[in-house]
Amino acid sequence: MVFALLRYGLGRRHTPFRVLPPTPATLKPSYDVVVIGGGGHGLATAYYLAKDHGITNVAVLERGWLAGGNTARNTAIIRSNYLTPEGVAFYDESVRLYRRLSNDLGINTMVSERGHLTLAHTDAAMRTMRWRAEVNKSLKVDSEVVGPDEIARLCPELDLSRDKRYPILGALYHAPGSIARHDAVAWGYAMGASQRGVEIHQGTEVQSLEIENGRITGVVTNRGRIACGRVVQAVAGRSSEVARMAGLTLPIRTVPLQACVSEPVKPVLDPIIVSGSLHVYISQSARGEFVMGGATDPYALYSSRSTFEFKEVLMADMLELFPFLGHARVLRQWAGMADMTPDFSPVMGLTPVQNYFIDSGWGTWGFKATPVCGLTMAQTIATGTPHPLIEGFRLDRFSRFAQLGERGAASVGH
């Protein structure tokens, strides 16, 4: 092993390490399942379709390049301390899948358990934290309310002084909270899926969907028409536009979510820190960069531009928590398009079009659900009935007034 590594390192001929399979030259005339969207969710769905259900005549269609949308634009946080029993059970399955993902996929996804602290600055916030902790504990999720002494032990870098505008009263502590290497997650699923026969077509844009008598019969792309058995859309940021082609109107508003990273420094911040009242979250990546984000933009937009207003507000609040960050400079900035739902839960499963399935409404909480989405959507597509973990996320919950309110736990600043 050591000598092989040494020989490889000193050798002169290195073949490039090709993680991703090349796009096949042509599309087949027909596929059993067509997955629209080559991001984490779509690739994971294709992977589990092939691995768990033996369905390998599958095409993943991606307009741009693999995992170049919101899979590349999130802040890679994994946790399950949600508010509704449906949400907690669903995201906790994802945490379990993430823990063994590197072994399952044979690629280093760099899942790093850091612990996750959601700070409370008001009595009302403390009450929500206790509520979340009790729901979490009843579902066997490691989650508890901690006071300032414990916070100081877990994160000595935090400014815990009381003489400021938003003193820290306590926090919800979720030890399994993790961060991961988001690109590797998508690449791993792409690799695993293509090894099992799934075709991944990059640069392939879906232009229209052919619907007849409540069934989808064909998908028209810029590279030709294909016939299909079943179709699933997993296109975070474009969900409404693609669903419109299938004749569906979704309870979704697309709003940009901005984020940025600082220049890299030595490791100083171990846990992931979130403050709902201050509308910020921060973690330190394996590269040493502080990964920072805040609330979504104040109005709907199909654009991934960055703004000065966002950073001005974000940094003012960030300095309340970590005054030492005043010395750090911003290195990169970006935004993703978040498909926000009214109740901050996803929209998944069956649709009024019989053989058309949907994986949408991933707002600001999509990356952490990547493995469980793939697992549950694959089963839903293979069997035609919703997986028990996603029954509550059905599209028709809005007309039945059966929403799953995650506003208090889904993100920050909402």
Add this chain to the structure above:
Amino acid sequence: MKLIPCPLNGPRPVGEFACLGPAKPMPADDAAPEAWADFAYAEDNPAGPILEWWLHVPSGTMFVAERDTVTDTMIRTLWPADFRAAGGRP
């Protein structure tokens, strides 16, 4: 800094405004629950022009704006009375 054209105060910084969501026709008072659910939750969410309610918070000025959700630009603003006269029910 991004400026939004307020019909009363002229161009003002975007931070002074609140976007109150799409301006769309309201169901009749005795409409079925499904129609109200549709009004409350379903969204056109277009990539392109959209009509929305906006509020200039410091002056309490409510108006309707047509905005392009791809280019992030305001196309025009309307007073609620003109919006109603043009057929839009608040």
